Amino acid sequence: xxxxxxxxxLDSTVRLATPLLLACLAGLFSERAGIFxxxxxxxxxxxxxxxxxxxxxxxxxWLGLAAGIAASMLLSALHGFASxxxxxxxxxxxxxxxxxxxxxxxxxxxxxxxxxxxxPSLMGxxxxxxxxLPFADAVADVPFIGPIYAELISGHSIxxxxxxxxxxxxxxxxxxxxxxxxxxxxxxxxxxxxxAGVSVVGLRYAAIGICSVLCGIAGAYxxxxxxxxxxxxxxxxxxxxxxxxxxxxxWRPWYALYATLLFGLFGALETRPDVITSLTxxxxxxxxxxxxxxxMTVIILAGFVGRATPPRAGGEPYVKER
Amino acid sequence: xxxxxxxxxVILVPLISLILAAIISALVxxxxxxxxxxxxxxxxxxxxxxxxxxxxxxxxxTNFMFTGLAVAxxxxxxxxxIGGEGQAALGGLGVAxxxxxxxxxxxxxxxxxxxxxxALFGAFWAAIPAYLQARRGSHIVITTIMFNFIxxxxxxxxxxxxxxxTGSMDPATARFPxxxxxxxxxxxxAPIGISFSKAAPANITLLVAVLACVLVWALIWxxxxxxxxxxxxxxxxxxxxxxxxxxxxxxxxxxxxxxxAGLMAINNxxxxxxxxxxxxxxxxxxxxxxxxxxxxxxxxxxxxxAILFGxxxxxxxxxxxxxxxxxELIVVIQALVILFTGALDNMVRMPLERMFLxxxxxxxxxxxxxxxxxxx
Numbered sequence: 001x002x003x004x005x006x007x008x009x010l011d012s013t014v015r016l017a018t019p020l021l022l023a024c025l026a027g028l029f030s031e032r033a034g035i036f037x038x039x040x041x042x043x044x045x046x047x048x049x050x051x052x053x054x055x056x057x058x059x060x061x062w063l064g065l066a067a068g069i070a071a072s073m074l075l076s077a078l079h080g081f082a083s084x085x086x087x088x089x090x091x092x093x094x095x096x097x098x099x100x101x102x103x104x105x106x107x108x109x110x111x112x113x114x115x116x117x118x119x120p121s122l123m124g125x126x127x128x129x130x131x132x133l134p135f136a137d138a139v140a141d142v143p144f145i146g147p148i149y150a151e152l153i154s155g156h157s158i159x160x161x162x163x164x165x166x167x168x169x170x171x172x173x174x175x176x177x178x179x180x181x182x183x184x185x186x187x188x189x190x191x192x193x194x195x196a197g198v199s200v201v202g203l204r205y206a207a208i209g210i211c212s213v214l215c216g217i218a219g220a221y222x223x224x225x226x227x228x229x230x231x232x233x234x235x236x237x238x239x240x241x242x243x244x245x246x247x248x249x250x251w252r253p254w255y256a257l258y259a260t261l262l263f264g265l266f267g268a269l270e271t272r273p274d275v276i277t278s279l280t281x282x283x284x285x286x287x288x289x290x291x292x293x294x295x296m297t298v299i300i301l302a303g304f305v306g307r308a309t310p311p312r313a314g315g316e317p318y319v320k321e322r
Numbered sequence: 323x324x325x326x327x328x329x330x331x332v333i334l335v336p337l338i339s340l341i342l343a344a345i346i347s348a349l350v351x352x353x354x355x356x357x358x359x360x361x362x363x364x365x366x367x368x369x370x371x372x373x374x375x376x377x378x379x380x381x382x383x384t385n386f387m388f389t390g391l392a393v394a395x396x397x398x399x400x401x402x403x404i405g406g407e408g409q410a411a412l413g414g415l416g417v418a419x420x421x422x423x424x425x426x427x428x429x430x431x432x433x434x435x436x437x438x439x440x441a442l443f444g445a446f447w448a449a450i451p452a453y454l455q456a457r458r459g460s461h462i463v464i465t466t467i468m469f470n471f472i473x474x475x476x477x478x479x480x481x482x483x484x485x486x487x488t489g490s491m492d493p494a495t496a497r498f499p500x501x502x503x504x505x506x507x508x509x510x511x512a513p514i515g516i517s518f519s520k521a522a523p524a525n526i527t528l529l530v531a532v533l534a535c536v537l538v539w540a541l542i543w544x545x546x547x548x549x550x551x552x553x554x555x556x557x558x559x560x561x562x563x564x565x566x567x568x569x570x571x572x573x574x575x576x577x578x579x580x581x582x583a584g585l586m587a588i589n590n591x592x593x594x595x596x597x598x599x600x601x602x603x604x605x606x607x608x609x610x611x612x613x614x615x616x617x618x619x620x621x622x623x624x625x626x627x628a629i630l631f632g633x634x635x636x637x638x639x640x641x642x643x644x645x646x647x648x649x650e651l652i653v654v655i656q657a658l659v660i661l662f663t664g665a666l667d668n669m670v671r672m673p674l675e676r677m678f679l680x681x682x683x684x685x686x687x688x689x690x691x692x693x694x695x696x697x698x
Contacts, residue, residue, distance in 0.1 A: 086669045
C-alpha cells in the first residue's frame, strides 16, 4: 500500500467517523446524566431528513441544519417527557423514538416530495461544501507533510471541524466546569445532587438538550455533507455504532474520539477490500469488518479487555424523597 | 394495596393507550393529506374482508405471537430482550439446516425437527448475552442489540458464501424439499368443509404458536420455575434470599425467550418462503416488543395484540397498494403503541389512579376519628 492510498483511507476514515463522533458525544452527555439513550439512531435519522428537506426547499444548508437540530430536539423532548417527567422506561422510550423516526421520515418525505421516501438531490447552497484550509494548495507539493495537510486535514466540511472541536469542548464542560461536575454527579448519585439544592430534573433536561443538538448536527452531516440528500433509513445503524463506541470509550470524551476513529476506519476498509488483501495477504470478509464494532463492544462490555463501568444511576428515573 | 381494580389495570390502561396511539395515527394520516376513515375502511376490508386477507393477517400474527412471547417471558424476569430479531434470524438458519440436510419422510416429522433446530439456534443466540449479563455484568439490552447486528452479518456471510447454491446469484438457500412443506390453512380446513384462500401463507404454525401461548401461560403461573422467574422479576434481592440463583434464572429465561423468538422461523422460513432468504425476519423481532407491551406480558394479551398487529401489517400492505400512504405508516403506529403502552405508561396510569382514588373516597365516607384522650 502506497502513501497516497493510506492518505485516502484515512481521509474517508475521518469522513465516516464524524457522524459517529457527534452521536457518541451526544450519548455521552445524556448517559453521564443518567439517561440511557437508545434513540440516538432515530434522532439522527429525523435530523437527516429535516435538514435535507428544508435545505432543498429553501436552498440554504444553514436553515437545513437548524431544522435538523429542531427535529432532534423535539424527539429528545419526547424522550425527556417520557423518561424524566413520567419516569417511564428509558430503553423502551428510546426504541419507540427510533421507530417513530424511521416511519415518520418516509411518510413525510413521500407526502412532501413524492420520490419514494427520499428528498431531491441537494445542489449548490443546499450542501455543506469542503473547506480548503489556508495554504493547503501552497504546501500540497511539500513531500510527506504536504499531502497530509492538503488531503487529510484540509478539505472537509465545516461540520467535520465542529465535530473534532466538540471533543475538547466536551471534556472541558464535563470535567472543568461546575455544570459538568453536577451533570456527572446526577448520573452517579442524583439524591446527593438533590440534597445540594440543584434540580435533578433540570440538569437531566439540560443534558438531553445538549445531546439533541449534537445528534441534530450528526444527522445534518449525513444528508447534507456526506451525501447529497436524504434516503430512507440513511442512518443505517450508525446510532447503535455510536452507542457501541460510547461503551468502548468508557463514557470519556477523548476515548470517544479514538473509538469512533477506529470504527470509522473499519467502515473505510469495508469499501476498500483490495487494501486489506494487500496488507494482510489474505481475503477478509466484508461482513466481518461490518460486524467488528459490535463484536468488539460485546467483548469490552463483558470486561475481557478492560472494564467499562457505566454511570451508576443510568437508566433509573429519579424519585424525590418525600 | 392496589389503587386500581384489576379490570382497569388489564383492560382500561392498554385500551386508553391504544386509543391515544390511534388518534395520533389518524392525525398523521390527516397531516399527509389522506382520509383516515377511508384508510381504516380499506385496512379492514383488505385484512379481514376475505379469507385471503385473513390468511395474511394470521400469518403475520403467528410471527408476532412468537416474538411477542419471547419479549414477554423476559419481561417477567425484568430482562429486556431486544434481540428477537437476531434470534429469529438464527432460528431461520436452524430451520434451513434441518430442512436441507436431513431427508425427512413426512412434513410432521420435519416440523418437529425444525421446531427443535429453530428453538435451539434461537436459544443459543440468546444464551450468550444472558451468560455475559449473569457472569460478566454486561448490560443485556446493549448486548442483544449488538447480537442483532452480528446475526445480520453472520447470515449475510453464510447465505452468500456457504449455503447459496452454485450458479445462483441470489443470496438465499436452495428451495427446501417437498417433504418439508407445511400444510396451509387451506389444506387444513378443506377436509372439514371450510374453504380458505389457497394463496394465503397462513399455515399450521399458527397452531404451534397458539400452543406456545398456552405453554408459556402454564410455565409462568403454574410451575415452580415460573414462580421463581416472576419472583426474580419483582425483586432480585428478595429472590436471592429465597435461594433463587440469579445466574440460573437469567440463563433459563433468556434461553426460553430466544427459543421462542427462534420458533418464528418455522412460520416465515419453512411455512412461507420455503427457503432462507436475506433479512427474512423483516422487523418482526422488534414488533414483538410492541406486542408484549400491549399484551401486558400475558400470553393471552400477546395473542390478542399479535392478531391486532397482524391486522395492521396486512392492512398497511393494502394501504400501500391502493393509496399513496407508504407501508411505513405501520412503523409509526408501532412506535406510538410502544410509546404509549411502554414509555408513557405512567402518563395514562397516574390520572386514572387519581380518578379511582377520588371515586373510592367519595363512596366510603371517612371513618370517624376518635378524639384522643388527653393523658392524665
